[in-house]
Amino acid sequence: EAGVTQSPTHLIKTRGQQATLRCSPISGHTSVYWYQQALGLGLQFLLWYDEGEERNRGNFPPRFSGRQFPNYSSELNVNALELEDSALYLCASTGPLFHEQYFGPGTRLTVT
């Protein structure tokens, strides 16, 4: 069974640009979570998508947005990039019981 996949592995952008990160959940999982892990900080919850809808978001500005497609894959968009957006962005999917979250390898975003 394939795990959660994320692309790209690394992404380098300049300040003010937009970044798009992608996530494919485990087959059969309908919920996708996005987390940000900045250097020296813990994992911070960003967004939760379930059945194509945004269910909740963490304490992040509106320039962090995303969507979930009919096949349950998800996209995270970060507009007007700032230097402090440099971080590892992790996607996780969960099955119907919500107990286990399975994480992808992450996308390392660097903003210069």
Place this chain on the structure above:
Amino acid sequence: DAKTTQPPSMDCAEGRAANLPCNHSTISGNEYVYWYRQIHSQGPQYIIHGLKNNETNEMASLIITEDRKSSTLILPHATLRDTAVYYCIVRSLSWSGGSNYKLTFGKGTLLTVNP
């Protein structure tokens, strides 16, 4: 969700059992205890979870005290590949407006397994 307290770091000899403690004195009756670990620069990995009873799977054992105010994750035979940050998380799965089943990660315990 209840807050957890873990030691910042621990060492363990390869082949020995690693016992990682976690305090969650404010845990409520419907909150589960979860353990995840994160090997450097990788995504976190689910290990085990429990509510009241002790649990065991192929990776680890989870011992929860009778009053549920603390727990211990046991890696029975630690290997070098078990070197990671281990996170103890308490979370409710009761749906209440705004609840989103997110995981709230603290600082965790850096377990270093030494040869």
